[in-house]
Amino acid sequence: MACPICDKKSQPEYRPFCSKRCADVDLARWLRGDYVIPGAPLDEIASDEEEREIKNSDLGLDSRAKRP
Numbered sequence: 001m002a003c004p005i006c007d008k009k010s011q012p013e014y015r016p017f018c019s020k021r022c023a024d025v026d027l028a029r030w031l032r033g034d035y036v037i038p039g040a041p042l043d044e045i046a047s048d049e050e051e052r053e054i055k056n057s058d059l060g061l062d063s064r065a066k067r068p
Contacts, residue, residue, distance in 0.1 A: 001010045003018035010016050017023040
């Protein structure tokens with residue numbers, strides 16, 4: 001199996017990478033946001049959750065304890 005960063009042969013102790021350096025390069029790419037998992041934008045997810053909370057509280061379906 002080839003290293004996804006540099007295409008050298010992967011080493012068992014760093015699999016699927018060939019070295020700690022390539023593993024660190026990959027981690028840095030994730031932390032910088034270079035890799036993205038497809039999905040709905042966060043602002044759409046937040047507005048959907050707010051709408052559900054409003055709808056549930058209007059119907060009395062909110063399971064959280066009510067404060068006096």
